[in-house]
Amino acid sequence: MEHEKLRIFNDQHETIGAAARSVVHAQGHWHETFHFWLLKKEHNTVYLYFSAKKSRKKDFPSLFDITAAGHLLRR
16 A cells, blocks of 8 residues: 555646655655545434544554545556
8 A cells, every 4th residue: 555656746736746655645745635424414413424443553543534535546
């Protein structure tokens, strides 16, 4: 996963290249991600679903997180 190639952008949202995920995060490059939020409306109440992260996860183990998220890979 650390070797995935991600497109990187400047502060004008213009593509300036690609780099490995580990490099993108280490150097703080702008890159594309997605977030998926699962909601349910029942009567007049809105429910927001979260996932419980496993204790062995690298980032923020044993905490709640959104339904799904990830990086958009370079084509």
